[in-house]
Amino acid sequence: xxxxxxxxxxxxxxxxxxxxxxxxxxxxxxxxxxxxxxxxxxxxxxxxxxxxxxxxxxxxxxxxxxxxxxxxxxxxxxxxxxxxxxxxxxxxxxxxxxxxxxxxxxxxxxxxxxxxxxxxxxxxxxxxxxxxxxxxxxxxxxxxxxxxxxxxxxxxxxxxxxxxxxxxxxxxxxxxxxxxxxxxxxxxxxxxxxxxxxxxxxxxxxxxxxxxxxxxxxxxxxxxxxxxxxxxxxxxxxxxxxxx
Numbered sequence: 409x410x411x412x413x414x415x416x417x418x419x420x421x422x423x424x425x426x427x428x429x430x431x432x433x434x435x436x437x438x439x440x441x442x443x444x445x446x447x448x449x450x451x452x453x454x455x456x457x458x459x460x461x462x463x464x465x466x467x468x469x470x471x472x473x474x475x476x477x478x479x480x481x482x483x484x485x486x487x488x489x490x491x492x493x494x495x496x497x498x499x500x501x502x503x504x505x506x507x508x509x510x511x512x513x514x515x516x517x518x519x520x521x522x523x524x525x526x527x528x529x530x531x532x533x534x535x536x537x538x539x540x541x542x543x544x545x546x547x548x549x550x551x552x553x554x555x556x557x558x559x560x561x562x563x564x565x566x567x568x569x570x571x572x573x574x575x576x577x578x579x580x581x582x583x584x585x586x587x588x589x590x591x592x593x594x595x596x597x598x599x600x601x602x603x604x605x606x607x608x609x610x611x612x613x614x615x616x617x618x619x620x621x622x623x624x625x626x627x628x629x630x631x632x633x634x635x636x637x638x639x640x641x642x643x644x645x646x647x648x649x650x651x652x
Contacts, residue, residue: 414543416449417489422480432479435601436589439474442504442517443585445488453492455538457578464526469584470499471520473550473605476506478514485509492542498522500534500542503549516549524579529611557607557648558625560634565594565623568640571616581611582618591635591649594622606649612639618646 426437450456450467457467480486486506493501499520506515525532569590577583588606595601612618617640625634628650637646 413453414546415489415491416445416452417487418445418448419485419487420444421485422482424482427482431482433481434479435474435476435592435604436585438476438479438506438515439472439585439588441486441488442472442474442490442519443469445490445504446502446519449490449492453541455541460523461526465532466524466526466579468522468524468579469519469608470522471553471605471607472517472584472588473519473553473603474515474517475550475603476515477602478508479602480506480508480514486514487511491546493518493546493548494542495534495539497533497539498531500538501548501552503546505549518548518550518552553605557605557650558627558634560621560623560636560648561625563621563623565621567593567620569593569618569620571612571614571618573614576614581613582616584608587612587637587647588649590618590620590637591622591647592651593620594635595633595651601651603652604649606635606647608647610639610644610646612637612646617641 420441422433426433428434447456460466489505491503493503495501502519504517505513508514523532523534571582575582575586619638619640621636622633632650632652635649639646
């Protein structure tokens with residue numbers, strides 16, 4: 409891959425629908441922008457979701473780690489820079505930097521992607537034609553997480569959500585950002601979350617009922633919380649996240 413194609417950037421103006429009461433962009437809104445630019449760059453590289461669907465394959469987000477130093481304000485323009493950053497045959501990595509209007513870095517993210525077989529609904533090895541176009545020697549903006557996420561033991565709050573059609577994405581399952589919204593739903597209004605590391609484990613479909621659980625675990629830092637989403641009918645774990 410040539411140097412000019414490794415990096416891709418877009419500008420986004422923070423809209424009223426993307427802010428909270430403090431007039432700053434919300435964490436889920438930032439995650440939506442990351443998802444948008446990732447798809448746009450993959451399309452430019454000719455391996456986006458529409459290209460893969462021709463082979464009965466699709467991209468799914470396996471893990472997302474986002475760390476925000478400063479949330480952009482309403483009507484502020486941010487530049488997001490992204491690039492593919494290697495993989496291990498099953499997972500493909502993609503990094504992001506978020507810059508303000510003065511080109512200062514205000515956030516960073518590392519994402520982990522899987523290719524899913526649409527017929528079997530199981531992970532598929534990343535095709536060689538994609539791996540050959542992705543550099544494997546670029547530095548990551550955040551460290552790769554190799555250890556297992558701690559389990560939630562001390563539950564402080566729960567909330568239930570019923571999956572609506574508006575929660576579904578192109579893969580006809582619940583969009584990953586909706587998982588993030590639900591995971592954060594148990595936090596108190598005054599809690600300011602600037603970092604999330606979330607692992608997506610299973611699909612949730614239309615008419616499912618999902619239980620969001622939040623609390624702590626003994627193995628995490630004092631200011632961290634653990635979140636789990638569980639499908640109600642069979643208690644299947646859908647995702648697990650750590651927030652700070």
